[in-house]
Amino acid sequence: MRLHPLTSLAAAGSTAVITTAAACFPLSVAVGAGAVGLSFVAGVAHRMLPAAAAVLVPLGLSLLVLHGLFFPEGGTVLAQWGPARVTSEGLQFAVERVAQLSAAVLALMLFSFSVSVPDLVAALSSRGVTGRFGFVLASTLTLVPAISVRVQRIRQAQESRGLLIRRGWAHRVIAFRLQAVPLVLSLVDEAGTRAQALEARGFSSRGPRTSYREVPDPPFQRGVRLVLLLAAVAAIAARLGFPTAGA
Amino acid sequence: MRDTSAPALAAHIRRFTYHGDAAPVLGGISLSLAPGTLTAVLGGSGSGKSTLGRLLAGWLRPGRGGVMDGFLELAGTRLEFRGTPGDPQIDPTAWCRRIGFVPQDAAASLSTVRATVAEELAFGLENLGTGRADMLEAVRRVASLTGLDQLLDRDPARISGGELRRLAIGCAMINGPAVLVLDEPFASLDADGSAALTALVRSLVADGTAVVVLTQEVDALLHDADHCILLSNGASVVEGTAAQLAASGELAAAGVMGACTGRDGSAPRQPARAGQAGIPEAGIASVPAGLPALELRDVRFAYERPPARRRSRRPAAGAANPAVLDGVCLAIHPGEIVAVTGPNGAGKSTLLRHLNGLLQPLAGSVRINGQDIAGLLPGRVAADVGLLFQNPRDQLFERTAEREVGFGLAGGRAATASVRRALAAVGLAEAAGTHPAELPASRQRLLALATVLARQPRVMALDEPTVGLDRHGLAMLDTAVRQAAAAGAAVVLVTHDLAYARSVAHRMVRLDAGRLHRI
Numbered sequence: 023m024r025l026h027p028l029t030s031l032a033a034a035g036s037t038a039v040i041t042t043a044a045a046c047f048p049l050s051v052a053v054g055a056g057a058v059g060l061s062f063v064a065g066v067a068h069r070m071l072p073a074a075a076a077v078l079v080p081l082g083l084s085l086l087v088l089h090g091l092f093f094p095e096g097g098t099v100l101a102q103w104g105p106a107r108v109t110s111e112g113l114q115f116a117v118e119r120v121a122q123l124s125a126a127v128l129a130l131m132l133f134s135f136s137v138s139v140p141d142l143v144a145a146l147s148s149r150g151v152t153g154r155f156g157f158v159l160a161s162t163l164t165l166v167p168a169i170s171v172r173v174q175r176i177r178q179a180q181e182s183r184g185l186l187i188r189r190g191w192a193h194r195v196i197a198f199r200l201q202a203v204p205l206v207l208s209l210v211d212e213a214g215t216r217a218q219a220l221e222a223r224g225f226s227s228r229g230p231r232t233s234y235r236e237v238p239d240p241p242f243q244r245g246v247r248l249v250l251l252l253a254a255v256a257a258i259a260a261r262l263g264f265p266t267a268g269a
Numbered sequence: 270m271r272d273t274s275a276p277a278l279a280a281h282i283r284r285f286t287y288h289g290d291a292a293p294v295l296g297g298i299s300l301s302l303a304p305g306t307l308t309a310v311l312g313g314s315g316s317g318k319s320t321l322g323r324l325l326a327g328w329l330r331p332g333r334g335g336v337m338d339g340f341l342e343l344a345g346t347r348l349e350f351r352g353t354p355g356d357p358q359i360d361p362t363a364w365c366r367r368i369g370f371v372p373q374d375a376a377a378s379l380s381t382v383r384a385t386v387a388e389e390l391a392f393g394l395e396n397l398g399t400g401r402a403d404m405l406e407a408v409r410r411v412a413s414l415t416g417l418d419q420l421l422d423r424d425p426a427r428i429s430g431g432e433l434r435r436l437a438i439g440c441a442m443i444n445g446p447a448v449l450v451l452d453e454p455f456a457s458l459d460a461d462g463s464a465a466l467t468a469l470v471r472s473l474v475a476d477g478t479a480v481v482v483l484t485q486e487v488d489a490l491l492h493d494a495d496h497c498i499l500l501s502n503g504a505s506v507v508e509g510t511a512a513q514l515a516a517s518g519e520l521a522a523a524g525v526m527g528a529c530t531g532r533d534g535s536a537p538r539q540p541a542r543a544g545q546a547g548i549p550e551a552g553i554a555s556v557p558a559g560l561p562a563l564e565l566r567d568v569r570f571a572y573e574r575p576p577a578r579r580r581s582r583r584p585a586a587g588a589a590n591p592a593v594l595d596g597v598c599l600a601i602h603p604g605e606i607v608a609v610t611g612p613n614g615a616g617k618s619t620l621l622r623h624l625n626g627l628l629q630p631l632a633g634s635v636r637i638n639g640q641d642i643a644g645l646l647p648g649r650v651a652a653d654v655g656l657l658f659q660n661p662r663d664q665l666f667e668r669t670a671e672r673e674v675g676f677g678l679a680g681g682r683a684a685t686a687s688v689r690r691a692l693a694a695v696g697l698a699e700a701a702g703t704h705p706a707e708l709p710a711s712r713q714r715l716l717a718l719a720t721v722l723a724r725q726p727r728v729m730a731l732d733e734p735t736v737g738l739d740r741h742g743l744a745m746l747d748t749a750v751r752q753a754a755a756a757g758a759a760v761v762l763v764t765h766d767l768a769y770a771r772s773v774a775h776r777m778v779r780l781d782a783g784r785l786h787r788i
Contacts, residue, residue: 042604139386142745153396168381172428178627179645179664182656183720184677204666212707215377218328221361222370223380223440224396234391234404235384 026239027142032134032247036127036254044259052122057128060073066135074124074131082120089116139163144235153231172208176201276301277479279342280325284352287335294320294335295503302448302479307470308476308493310483311514312500313524313739314711319373321500325481326370330359340607343367366397370442373452373710373737374662375434378441379425387412387421387553390439397444407443414472415439416465420614420756428573430659431613431765438466442473449473450481455488456606456736459612459765465768482705483710485739486526487511522725524739558665560639561600561729562759564656568623568633570594570616592650593619594630595783601759603727606692606750608762608770610719610788611780617763618659620780621730624761625654637728650676655726659763660735661713670708670716671701674723690721711737715745722749728759735766747773 025033041053061067089112096109142163143156161168180200181187187197220226279302285295295317302308311560317621323329324337324504327591336352341359342368347356372378383389387408394404412418415435420428426437434457442449451470455463467490470480474493482491491497499507501523507514513521571590593616601607611617622628623635626647634641637653656663662751667673674691678684692698700708705716714737722756734746750773764770770777777788 041546075541078455106559127488134517138384141383143382147395157380157382175663176666178667179658180676181647182627182651182658183627183665183724184648184651186646188646193623203665207706208666215374218361219378222326222328222365222378223393224362224366224444225380227362227396231403232398234388234395234401234406234721236401 024238026237027137027145027241028239029243029247031139031142032131032250034129036250037129039254040257041125042122043131043261045118045170045261047118047121048117050125052200054121054128057125057132061128061132061135063186064132064136066132070135073135074128074147077127077131078120078124079164081123085119085123086113086116089113089119095122137163138236139236144233145237145239146216147231147233148237152224169209173198173201173205176208274642275345276327276342277344278302278305279347280339281434282324282337282339284338285320285324285331285411285428286337291333294504295324298498298500299505300325300481300498302481303495303629304447304479305477306495307474308477308479308481309494309497310481310485310500310509311485311491311497311525312483312525313485314499314737314742316485316523317413317503317710319452319709320498320503322450322481322483323372325448326368326450327359327361327364328370328372329778330361331356332356339705344483349604365446366444367446367541368448368450369444369446371434371437371441371452371454373456374619374660375430375437375457378437378506378662379433381426384424385421386417386423386425386436389425389436389476390417391610393444395439398405404469407597411443414442414465415562416462420439428594429614429618431459431462434458435462435466438469446478448479448481450483451685451770452483453741454482455484455486456600457484457613457733457765459610460767462613463765485500485524485557485664485737487515487520493765499525523739524741526743536560559602562603562638563601563761564636565599565623566634566636568597568620568630568635570593570619570623570628570630572619579651592783594623596633597622597780597785599761599778599785601761603757603759604754606754606760606762606774608777609780609785610764610767610770610777611696615780616783617780618732621656621732621761621763624728624730625656626650627656629636630762650725651726653726654728654730656726657720657721657729657731657734659736665705665713668704669702670697670705670719672706673716675691676720676788678723687723687725692717692748694722695719696741711739711742714738715742718749722753725753725756728761728765730761732763733765734762735764737768743769 026139037053041050058067058071090108091106091112093109093112093115096107096111097109098110100110103106141159143160146159147153147156177187177197185197185200187193278300280298280299280300282295284293286293298321300308309320310321322327329335331350337350338352340347340349343364344346348359350356370378379389380392383392390411391404396409399407408421412421413579415438416438417435417741420432427434428436432453438454454466458466470482470490471493472783474480484491486754492511493777494511497511498505499514499519506523507517507519569592571592573590597620599607609617609620619628623630626642626645629643634643636642637650642650665673667676670692671688674688678687689698692701695718697712697716697719700712705713708716714734718734735743750760750762762770762774778785781788
């Protein structure tokens with residue numbers, strides 16, 4: 023069964039909310055592992071996991087340093103350097119927060135890497151979301167691939183004239199300094215041209231819009247979205263009612 | 270039927286000057302386009318055709334884009350411009366609802382956020398709130414007229430240059446505009462595409478559309494034109510029928526090419542032969558002996574599935590992508606010029622990208638001077654192979670023309686001399702300090718050619734080098750190609766311009782269904 027993009031969004035959003043509200047280590051680990059597993063099933067793991075690592079590794083390290091070294095409630099001291107104490111409780115708290123954060127980030131990243139952007143824009147458009155918002159959303163979600171294509175073109179033009187760039191991402195990153203200025207200039211140049219083209223094709227018109235792309239939205243999935251929304255609200259309510267649960 | 274008593278579009282441009290420029294780019298031009306007529310605006314490179322087209326189409330608006338003295342009249346409403354702050358403002362949405370425009374760079378008219386050709390066609394209709402049933406019908410009809418039927422589910426970012434132009438034309442006409450302005454519409458189109466476009470324009474005119482074609486070549490369609498205008502240096506120099514323009518003797522001087530007499534206005538040239546300018550004998554009948562400068566042995570290639578559509582990294586059984594190159598064999602010797610033709614989307618540009626290692630074959634080998642380039646970095650292969658990209662904008666990235674041509678050269682006096690020689694060879698010696706983006710499209714192509722010439726490669730791979738060139742530009746290209754071959758370079762030329770290919774190439778091959786066929 024193909025998921026409607028709003029169902030995917032509701033699933034990712036409610037999973038992130040419920041996991042955060044529950045603050046339960048086994049649940050966080052299970053959700054994180056599930057998101058990674060699903061990324062392989064969806065064929066997006068090779069793109070999603072490096073991006074997730076770029077976000078989570080620095081965040082995780084900072085949480086470990088912050089709570090691992092400076093946790094006032096910590097009683098079991100494992101090591102001490104002046105005012106900084108590594109406590110067992112501090113490390114445990116840090117690991118739980120990292121797992122909680124990772125679960126939420128991975129769930130949302132799975133959505134953003136696996137969703138069909140045209141389907142999402144069409145679904146939003148059919149619900150009265152303005153064309154401009156849809157365009158900005160589509161442009162944002164496709165910005166990285168678009169820049170990547172542009173950089174590749176410039177790099178190929180430079181390589182065709184003798185620039186030696188060894189294979190592998192590290193060499194490409196080093197060579198990027200030669201493509202950065204042409205990239206920015208070409209993006210600025212294209213933005214002006216694109217604005218003309220969009221205006222010429224009626225993008226600025228204020229009337230109602232329609233959508234060529236049809237995204238099926240079975241009643242069952244609408245029901246699922248409602249359940250997911252209610253579950254997220256219930257999780258927040260439970261958290262507010264029992265603030266110490268799971269902590 | 271539309272009202273034929275009033276012009277669909279009229280314009281009188283006493284002067285139009287870009288902001289920051291001292292001299293006007295257009296002056297002394299009057300147009301009145303009646304419904305159901307074809308108007309041809311001819312002129313060489315830099316004559317002001319594209320500026321005129323953009324001005325008529327509302328892409329370049331007086332006040333915002335430059336200062337205009339004159340008027341524009343659309344559907345009976347006249348807007349007078351004096352170049353003062355009190356000038357009227359054009360509403361681009363309302364204006365473009367009545368005028369469709371296809372710019373010279375077809376890709377510039379696309380939205381870039383639609384996933385398929387069908388959705389890109391429907392983009393303008395979506396913005397007008399057209400019902401879905403009507404959209405489906407309009408997309409089907411326009412796709413049929415423009416030959417896009419088989420491409421409706423393809424990603425617009427992954428179609429060929431000729432297919433892209435057909436898509437841009439489809440996008441411009443799908444709203445049924447009263448006026449359609451086409452800037453160099455035949456560029457990059459194959460023979461079938463050109464014939465289909467000619468028939469399409471005739472049908473639109475018959476249905477009451479006022480069509481304006483901006484071009485630097487007199488072709489079969491323009492003999493149907495009700496009115497022709499020859500532009501030179503931004504001004505109208507001759508007006509009348511195509512026959513009257515031809516009789517005026519001004520076309521050649523303005524850089525316009527005539528199809529009936531060959532692209533250069535003279536009898537078609539004969540291919541270079543043995544003994545002429547030191548070019549060795551070549552061709553199918555007599556294969557030269559010795560080591561080929563370029564050799565492709567049973568090259569096979571297929572693109573990966575687009576990442577966005579890929580549901581799994583494992584290709585499904587039986588769903589392998591079709592081969593773009595399916596056993597291509599070709600040998601070109603030093604001094605030989607070979608033209609590669611074929612329909613739009615056949616994989617000609619893909620073939621050229623194998624010659625310098627930008628693409629690697631899935632099977633088979635590419636050999637330069639006998640050495641297999643598998644595994645070599647493109648930057649290393651570039652010492653021997655110069656590649657002219659199909660779209661000059663993909664090739665140019667520097668801040669000045671001089672820096673552009675000098676990129677990758679070793680430096681020193683020899684490099685400086687080489688840069689100057691290459692710029693002079695393409696007539697851009699005076700534009701050395703100009704930003705490439707500020708040059709007209711034809712000069713951008715010549716600049717891209719200069720970047721190849723400056724390296725004096727042993728193999729020159731040129732992708733659609735004649736597109737957008739006027740008579741003077743074509744003459745410079747022709748001289749450069751012949752001189753390179755005379756100096757011992759192997760030249761492979763991908764083109765839809767069969768007249769030019771026949772005139773310059775020792776032999777021609779056609780790429781179709783992944784294989785090369787002798788012509």
